[in-house]
Structure formats: structure tokens, C-alpha cells
Amino acid sequence: xxxxxxxxxxxxxxxxxxxxxxxxxxxxxxxxxxxxxxxxxxxxxxxxxxxxxxxxxxxxxxxxxxxxxxxxxxxxxxxxxxxxxxxxxxxxxxxxxxxxxxxxxxxxxxxxxxxxxxxxxxxxxxxxxxxxxxxxxxxxxxxxxxxxxxxxxxxxxxxxx
Amino acid sequence: xxxxxxxxxxxxxxxxxxxxxxxxxxxxxxxxxxxxxxxxxxxxxxxxxxxxxxxxxxxxxxxxxxxxxxxxxxxxxxxxxxxxxxxxxxxxxxxxxxxxxxxxxxxxxxxxxxxxxxxxxxxxxxxxxxxxxxxxxxxxxxxxxxxxxxxxxxxxxxxxx
DNA sequence: CACTGATTTCACAAACTCGTGAAAGATGCG
DNA sequence: CGCATCTTTCACGAGTTTGTGAAATCAGTG
Numbered sequence: 618x619x620x621x622x623x624x625x626x627x628x629x630x631x632x633x634x635x636x637x638x639x640x641x642x643x644x645x646x647x648x649x650x651x652x653x654x655x656x657x658x659x660x661x662x663x664x665x666x667x668x669x670x671x672x673x674x675x676x677x678x679x680x681x682x683x684x685x686x687x688x689x690x691x692x693x694x695x696x697x698x699x700x701x702x703x704x705x706x707x708x709x710x711x712x713x714x715x716x717x718x719x720x721x722x723x724x725x726x727x728x729x730x731x732x733x734x735x736x737x738x739x740x741x742x743x744x745x746x747x748x749x750x751x752x753x754x755x756x757x758x759x760x761x762x763x764x765x766x767x768x769x770x771x772x773x774x775x776x777x778x
Numbered sequence: 779x780x781x782x783x784x785x786x787x788x789x790x791x792x793x794x795x796x797x798x799x800x801x802x803x804x805x806x807x808x809x810x811x812x813x814x815x816x817x818x819x820x821x822x823x824x825x826x827x828x829x830x831x832x833x834x835x836x837x838x839x840x841x842x843x844x845x846x847x848x849x850x851x852x853x854x855x856x857x858x859x860x861x862x863x864x865x866x867x868x869x870x871x872x873x874x875x876x877x878x879x880x881x882x883x884x885x886x887x888x889x890x891x892x893x894x895x896x897x898x899x900x901x902x903x904x905x906x907x908x909x910x911x912x913x914x915x916x917x918x919x920x921x922x923x924x925x926x927x928x929x930x931x932x933x934x935x936x937x938x939x
Numbered sequence: 940c941a942c943t944g945a946t947t948t949c950a951c952a953a954a955c956t957c958g959t960g961a962a963a964g965a966t967g968c969g
Numbered sequence: 970c971g972c973a974t975c976t977t978t979c980a981c982g983a984g985t986t987t988g989t990g991a992a993a994t995c996a997g998t999g
Contacts, residue, residue: 864966
């Protein structure tokens with residue numbers, strides 16, 4: 618029987634960070650950025666300094682620098698200067714999941730635009746090729762709409778619960 | 779004013795294939811697989827042989843072989859032997875978008891499982907780290923559920939329209 | 940206004956991905 | 970059965986990506 622211990626198992630947490638970061642990486646997310654993301658997520662502190670991140674992940678300062686810059690552009694991590702200290706604190710955006718899901722929707726937009734632009738070149742409206750591309754566009758439009766609604770719903774649930 | 783010509787603009791179609799394949803590639807999809815996918819989508823023929831794909835994309839037989847194998851594993855493309863010919867025909871799965879979206883949901887499952895497995899190791903239920911990871915898991919569970927509903931809805935709309 | 944310590948930038952090296960050509964492996968046809 | 974043709978496998982090379990160390994930059998502090 619597994620006990621619900623009140624103490625952290627640091628070793629297990631470290632394994633988790635590496636494991637889930639790899640899963641993100643397989644999906645195209647930069648590896649080091651993923652490791653930083655989950656180091657922040659599993660930290661009990663509200664934020665970590667670049668130095669702390671480097672130490673916990675055993676990575677160079679340069680790698681950390683690149684990763685937090687990347688995460689900052691995605692608005693997943695915010696940088697917070699600490700008054701009276703040279704070190705900045707990096708913390709997860711509180712609505713990180715909402716943000717990252719929203720970002721994905723920008724991708725839909727550009728795929729839709731590209732698809733739209735080729736329809737004319739695909740011959741008569743009844744050509745199989747044109748029908749296929751039009752269906753893809755329709756699917757993306759559908760997803761774009763519905764996902765927006767979903768994210769609203771999630772936000773509402775969060776706020777309530 | 780752009781005319782709605784009944785003839786294909788092959789050059790424009792070729793540019794489209796390359797452009798949208800690159801957009802997919804940026805997002806982590808193998809480049810050649812994306813090119814094959816869109817070559818099939820924009821073909822007026824119901825399917826193409828490996829040879830035709832190689833010719834249209836100016837790629838080696840080996841590259842085509844790898845790409846269709848990849849697309850086959852994702853169930854995006856089906857291979858169809860042509861009776862009385864050595865050539866097989868590759869055609870897009872008719873429900874390709876449904877399929878690829880469903881595949882993405884497998885990813886959610888494994889992320890959920892990984893997150894679930896670390897909760898115990900994150901100390902007391904009230905620790906900030908544990909709360910963050912639990913929220914991520916909840917978000918993924920939410921998405922998984924809702925997306926399933928969305929895909930049903932899409933299928934229904936398709937069948938009807 | 941130097942000094943100290945943190946962070947960023949830069950050039951390079953290791954690892955990985957991707958597509959090619961060549962060789963080996965299938966498969967229909969005579 | 971063996972030829973002709975198409976497809977897959979394999980080893981290599983080009984091109985990227987990714988993280989490191991070192992140097993440069995930046996910001997508090999005495």
C-alpha cells in the first residue's frame with residue numbers, strides 16, 4: 618500500500634521532471650525549455666532564480682538563459698525582478714495552460730489562411746482536390762471556434778472551483 | 779478580380795503543398811511525410827502510386843517509402859494494392875482529420891498518467907507543487923473529455939452536411 | 940566609479956534528423 | 970523459373986538543433 622506521505626520524494630520528482638519533459642520534447646517542444654517548465658511547476662517555492670534552475674537541472678547558465686527566454690515569449694513563464702537583489706525570479710504564469718492552449722490556436726489561423734488561398738487554384742468547385750482542401754479548412758475553422766469555447770469553459774470552472 | 783477558373787494552376791498547387799508542409803514541419807511533423815500528405819490531398823486522382831509521389835515531389839523512392847510508412851502508422855494514409863499491378867496505391871483516409879485529432883488524444887492519456895504518478899511524491903496535498911501538477915492533470919482530463927465530444931460533433935455535422 | 944556576482948551572447952562541438960544512392964528483397968508476367 | 974519492375978532497407982553525408990565554456994555585458998554596492 619502506498620502511503621500518502623507529507624514529505625517530498627526528491628528523487629521521484631526529479632524523475633518526473635525528466636520523464637514528462639521528454640514527452641513534451643517528443644512532441645516538438647525544446648527539451649531544455651520543457652525541463653525548466655516542469656522544474657518550476659514542481660517547485661514548492663513560488664519561483665526560482667536562474668541559478669537555482671541551473672543547479673536543479675544540472676544545466677549551464679547559458680542553457681537556462683535560452684530556455685527562460687523561450688518560455689517568456691510563449692508567456693508561460695514570467696520574469697520578476699527581486700528588489701534589492703541582482704537575481705530575477707522566474708515563475709510560472711498562473712494561467713499557463715490557458716495561455717499555451719490559446720497559442721496553439723494561432724497555428725490554426727495560419728493553416729486556415731494557407732488553405733483558403735489555394736482553393737482558387739484547385740480547379741472547379743467539384744474537383745476532388747478542392748473538396749478535400751475545403752474540408753480541411755472547415756475542420757480547422759470548426760476546431761478554432763469550439764476550442765475557444767472550451768477554454769472559456771475551463772476558465773469559468775477554475776474560477777468557480 | 780480573381781476568376782474562379784475551372785482549370786488547375788499546377789504551379790500554385792505545388793507552392794501550396796510546400797508551404798503548408800513547412801507549416802506542419804515547424805510544428806514537429808516530419809517534412810517529407812507532410813509533403814506526401816498534401817500531395818495526396820491536392821491530387822484529383824483518388825490515390826497515387828509511390829512512383830507518382832516521387833515524381834511530383836522530386837524525392838527519392840526511399841524517402842517516399844519512409845513517409846508513407848509513417849503516415850500509415852498514423853492511419854492517415856491507407857495502402858491499397860492494385861489488382862494486376864505491382865504498384866500499390868496510397869490514398870488519404872477519408873476521415874483523416876478525425877483520425878489525426880484522435881491520435882493526439884493518446885498523447886493526453888500518457889501525460890495524464892505521468893502526472894498522476896508523481897502526485898504522491900510531491901508531499902502533502904496542500905503543497906504548491908502538488909496543486910500545480912494536479913491542476914495540469916485536471917486540465918488534460920478536461921481537454922480529453924471535451925475533445926472527444928467535439929470530434930463526435932464534427933463527425934455528425936459531416937455526415938449530415 | 941571600480942568591484943563583485945549574475946546573466947546574456949557567441950562560437951563551437953556533440954548528437955540527431957533527414958534524404959540519397961546503392962543494394963537487397965518482393966511480385967507479377969512471360 | 971527467371972526476367973523486369975517496383976519497393977524496402979541500409980550506410981552514409983549534409984544540415985540542424987542543442988547545450989557548453991568563455992568572454993562580454995549588466996547591475997547593485999561599497
